[in-house]
Amino acid sequence: MNVTVLGAGAWGTALAKIASDNGHEVTLWGRDPALLASISQERENKRYLAEVPLPGSWRFEPDLCRSSQGADVLVMAVPSKGFRDVLRNLRGFQGTVVTVTKGIEFESGLTMSGVLESEFPDAIPVALSGPTIAREVATGMPAASVAASVDSKAAILVQELFHRPTFRVYTSSDVLGVELGGALKNVIAIAAGVCDGLGFGDNSKAALLTRGVAEIRRLGVAAGAKAETFTGLSGLGDLTVTCFSPLSRNRTFGEKLGEGGQLTEILAASRSVVEGVPTARSAHHLANRLKVETPIVDEVFLMLHDAKPVKAALQSLLGRDSKHED
């Protein structure tokens, strides 16, 4: 198949590598032509995925519209903030579009497949998500993920595109659940990182993660997703890796906050987008609209968007008053 990957960040690059390792023709587009030229010359993405050798067979296309021409499958791996703009600049695509971007649009409350449907009514969205730290996947360490679509043939197509012995792809029909799990876990991971930064230990983080799964599920179900999706790979699985991996950006961002760093400075110093920051705002808004209790999302929102001191925010989470579990 001809696969065009839009986005030359860590995950876009890793997915392009898997597709080409599986024998597909890969075209890579990225916003920065200099980065594309550098990847092409060095066969390495030094900025986002250093020290991972890449195949020499890729086509690099700095022109967005040209990059998608002739593609059987389009992979959207751009930050959520620019997602709709990229689609608008593309001016249409018919066929399977894999969304791997984890976010919720603030104004619409839509996940990325929703944004896609609103822009390209003829495209078939497939959400690919799961516990997939890009560096581990790109270096061939075993991982598993979920390809979700209401069109089961499209889900199977994406499964076949990426499935490898070290990258197992399962299918699902719950697109919204898979996407909300992926987006919301970044918010919980920021709280988990704050926990680390404050030196609160793994017991606290495990308690927070346990509540996080329940909270994500509650919000997801209210939004129309299936409850069981949130205890699957794209919910619990992704949440776990994001809360514990030293390579997770959202956790690391939270850790720096917990250590006393200043929000704007940490964000300015970060090379990659920290999706949990805008997602905290969108999720807080969505939860208010759906009248769902989301204490962790609320505290992260207050930390990030209302300057609440991080220690006070975490303590109010760890010291909540409910006394009975079942």
Place this chain on the structure above:
Amino acid sequence: MNVTVLGAGAWGTALAKIASDNGHEVTLWGRDPALLASISQERENKRYLAEVPLPGSWRFEPDLCRSSQGADVLVMAVPSKGFRDVLRNLRGFQGTVVTVTKGIEFESGLTMSGVLESEFPDAIPVALSGPTIAREVATGMPAASVAASVDSKAAILVQELFHRPTFRVYTSSDVLGVELGGALKNVIAIAAGVCDGLGFGDNSKAALLTRGVAEIRRLGVAAGAKAETFTGLSGLGDLTVTCFSPLSRNRTFGEKLGEGGQLTEILAASRSVVEGVPTARSAHHLANRLKVETPIVDEVFLMLHDAKPVKAALQSLLGRDSKHED
């Protein structure tokens, strides 16, 4: 209250510290009088919880029967292997008995509260479990746990006994679920440790943990527990911390196996009991009896009790053939 803690390991010592920090009178019994004498003299449990200062107010009682005399609450913190023997040597106790031992008796398939009921029909069992790495709790890092009993007054008594700002205790009525979650997670944690030892990364471990929760829940529900308990603190919460904490014995044991260590040598060198080893056998047996599919438990059982090479066991887990998630 007068609280007698039976077992001077890391967790018994940490719980004794919490109880006395909360103003209760503590008596500590342990199998080894020399250890008790050393704790008494040094105000520190150098063998199992080094560098944590302990209060000077405890009573140390090397005689088992005498240790429980006058106790309002008994805390059972001995390894599962010796649990029934300790009860038999105690020759009866009427009142609240907190079981914190995580295991399943092979012959009977009973968790520790079940063993307790069979020996002391007049006692009121309360299971206390959750993501509680002893060292973190003993040093005052925040943690949360669950006190479960069919007798809600007893659960509340135990909650009041241990509840502190840094150690929050929730109550539950699902004793079996709380105990099975605590016991079975040790088996999953051994597999997670093997994953670490083989260098498989956090993506794999998160995928394994996701399946682990589903597997534990499946077996637990078949045994009569409530499904939701397994996504609570004593299920998912405890599983998470045990699969990720560098301080977890069962994970560390698995890691050494994954690195190529020999089972008998690792066990001989371990100062503490690795409960997941006997639990793998009991859980495998229980799953067979209840006709529940437990692929992780089965592979860990084969590694530990049938000399299956650890890499082959893990690969057969990570490469299982199911293709659809929902």
